[in-house]
Amino acid sequence: MAVAAVEDVKVLSDPLNPFVIRVLIALRLKRVEYELVEVQLAEPKSEILVKSNPVYKMVPVLLHRGKSICESAVIVQYIDEEWSDGGGSSSILPADPFNRATARFWAAYIDDKLTALIRALRVETEAEKATELAGQIRQVLGLLEEAFAECGKGKGFFGGDAVGYLDIALGSCLGWIMALEKGKSVKLLDAEELPRLAGWAERFLAEESVKGLVPDADEHLKIDEVAAARTSATPAA
């Protein structure tokens, strides 16, 4: 299968950022070569970041042909549409408008509810509150468990036979979900409670386009440990 020509594609990145991982999976699905550029998010932010994403100054940013595209959901759809024919790579969004709407709906739901809960749990130090947050995450995953039956229609992924838009949206969160299960001693993606998602998660992480992008739990937890140490070391302003 032909590899898409090197087209000077850069991704502004931050380690283990689920939104960045979405972009990388999408590029890999389309067999597009890219350069990963790690930027500084803490002040002072990298110049290239501020220039290419003046509105939010956040990652990911896709730089293609000198233009910048921001917001992971926007970037993934751009990748799907820009490299829509090449090398037999399948479409990331479904073909049918109703299925596309369903995929977009659930991806928006994940961004509305799940990612915020994950962020909150990462920094939660009180066990009781952590348990509460874990419960809320399980509720959200419960809805996605049901959605999986609807979207996947009995196939391996939300997108059917192949990894698609919604797989990417949720799958990119798996690294942190698994890390938090370990780090906070909570149950999130419980195989008993959420058998379809558990099976899907295994398949997703084994995918060629995903392999190597999601390091193990300890790698994730190390980041938060470092951040926490930095915060406690810094005297209060």
Added chain:
Amino acid sequence: MPQTASLHLTNRLHIHIVLESESERERERGARMAEAVVLLDVWVSPFGQRCRIALAEKGVAYEYKEEDLANKSPLLLQANPVHKKIPVLIHDGKPVCESLVIVQYIDEVWSDGAPILPADPYARAQARFWGDFVDKKIYDCGIRLWKLKGEAHQEAKKEFIEILKVLEAELGDRKYFGGDAFGYVDIALVPFFAWFYTYETCGGFSVEAEAPKLVAWGKRCMERESVSQTLYDPLKVYEFVCSLKKKYGIE
């Protein structure tokens, strides 16, 4: 109907009856098609208005159902069990939720009408980015303008003016956000044009002073029937917000 002897007259009558039946069939067909598209909505909702404008731009007949959010219909609860919110577009019995998801759906299904999103992938990405920006920023900040007081209110005011200035800069000297053609970002933002009066009155600033190009853009959009037939008078919106304030016991 009087019996007419002349064949000639009978033929004319026959034709007349045929024509009447045809237009009746068309009316029936139109009604059936409208039944196939249902919009669950609330009159003042800027999110619902996005869908109404998109449907109007595409010339799609639909049935509008006004929801009472204090007493949600079983249909709404069934069609949007996750959020229980409007708008919901129900097409051939299948529900589509989230206003910008609905607008994209309308664009993709009724693809023979004028395109809402442009063809070029980069232009589409820009449109989606700004549609998302409007979604993230305006409504929530706007609410703070009329709900909060004191320092929190001042902060909301500062933020809202900043949002206006960002949009003003993005619009620049273009006719519409998409350029020459009215499109996705215009549809995402224009319902809030009817809210500008409310925001500036509650916020204590002038939208025109802060973002004159944006106001001019809003007026241009109002020249389109899809927009002028959908947006309510800004005073009516203000009245609505005042009644909300009373309901929540806000001064």
